[in-house]
Amino acid sequence: MTSPVFAPPRAAYLHVPFCAHRCGYCDFTLLAGRDDLAGDYLQALETELRSLERPREVDTLFFGGGTPTHLAPDHLARLLELAREWFRLAPGYEFSVEANPAGLTDEKLRLMADAGINRVSLGVQSFDEGLLKFLERDHREAEILDAVARLRERFENVSLDLIFALPDQTLDHWRETLRRAIELRPTHLSTYGLTFEKGTSFWSRREKGAIEQLSNELERDMYAAAMDDLAASGFEQYEISNFARPGFRCRHNQTYWRALPYFGFGPGAARYIDGRRESNHRSTTTWIKRVLGGQSGIAMSEELTPEHRAREAIVLGLRQVDGIRREEFRTLTGFDLDDLAKETITREVAAGRIEDFGDGIRITHQGRFFADPVMISFL
Ligand code: SF4
Secondary structure: OOOHHHOOOOEEEEEEOEEOOOOOOOOOOOEEOOHHHHHHHHHHHHHHHHHHOOOEEEEEEEEEEOOHHHOOHHHHHHHHHHHHHHEEEEEEEEEEEEEOOOOOOHHHHHHHHHOOOOEEEEEEEOOOHHHHHHOOOOOOHHHHHHHHHHHHHHOOEEEEEEEEOOOOOOHHHHHHHHHHHHHOOOOEEEEEEOOOOOOOHHHHHHHOOOOOOOOHHHHHHHHHHHHHHHHHOOOEEEEOOEEEOOOOOOHHHHHHHOOOOEEEEOOOOEEEEOOEEEEEOOOHHHHHHHHHOOOOOEEEEEEOOHHHHHHHHHHHHOOEOOOEEHHHHHHHHOOOHHHHHHHHHHHHHHOOOEEEOOOEEEEOOOHHHHHHHHHHOOO
16 A cells, blocks of 8 residues: 555645734744735745646645735735635635734635635734733734634634743633633634744843743643643643644644645745655745746755654654554554664653553653653654
8 A cells, every 4th residue: 555645745835924023932934024025925926836737636725824814905815816726625624824813804804714714723822911012912812802703703613822831920820811712712722832942032032031931840830731721621632732622623733743745835834745855945035036036945855764754753643642553654654663663662651651552652641741852762
């Protein structure tokens, strides 16, 4: 049986690199305050999409950013038109867009719904005015409530993103954030601990002592509270940072965690096709210049060896709470999981961070607190 790795991708990602301004903790590929480049971006995107040669059928389509909904209505309409021109949505499809509460006008919501978008992931992060300001988000609590109410009129599937481990945040405060989020009845929640990425203003401020990072213990307690409180409210944790009501797991992201192939377009976008990983130039201006100048927008292209592919499949698969099934792993990678990683499995099982349930392995509740080192140990 041919590995699903070599099947045509059934998922596509389009990166939209625009935001009103750059939040202090963000190191994503984006241009802040350069809406004047949206036309060139769309032209470059169209050029890059033409490399598909013909429209492709996908099960999931995902607009990420940046803030896709920051685009002006005419540019958003053009983006949607391009996506629909090059991707045929299979029955039962999932079409997601990342959005921010600020500037989410009814006109944009209508365009999105008319184009078939059926899942919206809203960057809420916090309901606290002081913390929103600290994060340099350009929305306030009232805009979150208004955006969620209007989203719910058109979209059944609404996910909220939250950030925890913010300076001076207490455990009670975080639990209150969770409670407020649950009260809004989302279908899905993603929770991330604040990270300090090199090159961001938060990183330099922390280096200078202007921001004090929360202790690891408190951050762990907050993560534990998210797992407990969301489970108690009917959310299934299906990935290290992701929780869903039954039937609302993000299918697009599951493609990544299952190490299945996907298309990627736009600056900084990654793709995985025929066992080859590629990523585009992260600088939006470089990517636009190259693509419109008739050159490739690709910055990195790497053919993975079968073993490298298999090890990556372990690392990605362990992010999923359901873990990795030995039989599926063999079909996907051609490797026997135990031939490849018996020693590491034994060690992690003994440490209580991995559970071997016979048909496969999965990360334990305890292991989720140390997800990164556990996964790295399999590389
Ligand atoms: S809105 Fe999101 S993508 Fe844009 S700068 Fe802020 S964190 Fe980054």
